[in-house]
Amino acid sequence: MASFSDIAFLLIIFFILVTSLTKQLGFLSELPAGEQSQQKSEKTTTLNMRDGHMTLNDSPITMDELDNKLTGLNLAQAQGDKKIVLIEAVGQVSWQEYFEVMSKINAAGGVAGVVKEDK
Amino acid sequence: MRRSRKKRVPSIIPTVSMGDIAFLLIIFFVLVSNFAKDKAVQMEPPKTVYLSELKKTPIMVQIDKEGRIYVDDKMVSAASDVESLVSSQVGNKPPGEQRWVTFKADKSLDRSVFEPVIEAISRAGGTLALIGEKKP
Numbered sequence: 001m002a003s004f005s006d007i008a009f010l011l012i013i014f015f016i017l018v019t020s021l022t023k024q025l026g027f028l029s030e031l032p033a034g035e036q037s038q039q040k041s042e043k044t045t046t047l048n049m050r051d052g053h054m055t056l057n058d059s060p061i062t063m064d065e066l067d068n069k070l071t072g073l074n075l076a077q078a079q080g081d082k083k084i085v086l087i088e089a090v091g092q093v094s095w096q097e098y099f100e101v102m103s104k105i106n107a108a109g110g111v112a113g114v115v116k117e118d119k
Numbered sequence: 120m121r122r123s124r125k126k127r128v129p130s131i132i133p134t135v136s137m138g139d140i141a142f143l144l145i146i147f148f149v150l151v152s153n154f155a156k157d158k159a160v161q162m163e164p165p166k167t168v169y170l171s172e173l174k175k176t177p178i179m180v181q182i183d184k185e186g187r188i189y190v191d192d193k194m195v196s197a198a199s200d201v202e203s204l205v206s207s208q209v210g211n212k213p214p215g216e217q218r219w220v221t222f223k224a225d226k227s228l229d230r231s232v233f234e235p236v237i238e239a240i241s242r243a244g245g246t247l248a249l250i251g252e253k254k255p
Contacts, residue, residue: 010142017150025170026250028219031241089230096226098233099165099251107169114238 027106032084032113044081045073046115047105049097050090063097066104076109088115160189162225166254173248176219178208180240184225186232198235205243220245 047066048055055061056069075083085105089098105112160181180201181189188195190204209218220240224233240247 004138006139007142010139010146014142014146014149024173024175024221024248024250025253026173026221026248027170028173029247029249031237031247089234093230094226095224095228095230095233096165098230099226099249100167102249103167103169103251114234 027103029102029106029112032111044084044086044113045110046086046088047101048088048090049093049101051092052097054101063100066101067108070104070108070110073108073110075105078110083109083111084113085110086113086115160192160223161185162223163227164223165226165251167251168254170251170253173221173250174216174219176221176248177212177217178205178245179221179223180205180236181222182224182228182233182236184227186228188236198239201236202239202243205240205245210244218244218246219248221248221250223250 045057048058053060054063054066056066061069070085073085075085087098087101087105102112160183162181162183179189179191181192183189188198188201190201195201195204205220209220212218220243222237222240224236237247
């Protein structure tokens with residue numbers, strides 16, 4: 001009978017450990033429905049990434065400057081297509097850069113879209 | 120004078136600790152098997168500051184550092200396979216948590232590898248739950 005309390009404590013420890021192990025860190029990103037590969041329009045905010053260099057609406061920008069620029073666009077208050085920031089990746093772009101850019105767009109209240117490369 | 124009889128010691132195997140041992144073994148194998156599952160796909164996730172805790176999703180898509188694509192730990196050959204598998208799991212679900220698709224990829228992968236996969240997940244109706252690590 002003394003082992004019942006042992007078993008109870010072991011089960012509690014087991015569930016505490018399992019719950020903490022299953023933690024995942026990330027963010028949600030829903031590419032605009034119906035047109036996952038967006039067509040650029042003149043008014044849509046476009047972030048171009050090419051071989052380690054970035055431009056936001058044709059202005060060169062660094063990863064560190066991107067936070068402030070995205071905040072300045074007031075994406076959180078924008079409605080509809082104005083919330084979308086199109087990511088146009090050309091050439092070699094790593095997942096680290098892409099992921100970081102998507103996280104910054106998401107954090108600024110925007111929606112990331114992907115520009116389809118014309119073949 | 121009565122002779123005091125020696126009390127016979129009952130020959131019983133003490134089994135009180137068997138339950139403890141059994142549970143320790145169960146916990147050990149459950150924890151070890153969880154670690155083994157996570158290490159099956161070799162990758163280093165990307166880092167960013169803007170992360171929050173996410174719940175587990177019905178389906179997980181991973182791309183390892185060699186560019187191999189896995190859907191729920193089963194290797195698939197192309198992004199089109201990802202689309203059909205994701206569509207079968209989440210395509211008919213209502214918008215919300217049931218459509219979340221966990222996506223994990225190695226940070227060094229080129230866009231030619233991951234872009235078709237994330238597009239396939241979105242075409243299938245999934246919401247991307249992108250997993251990374253916190254930047255220090």
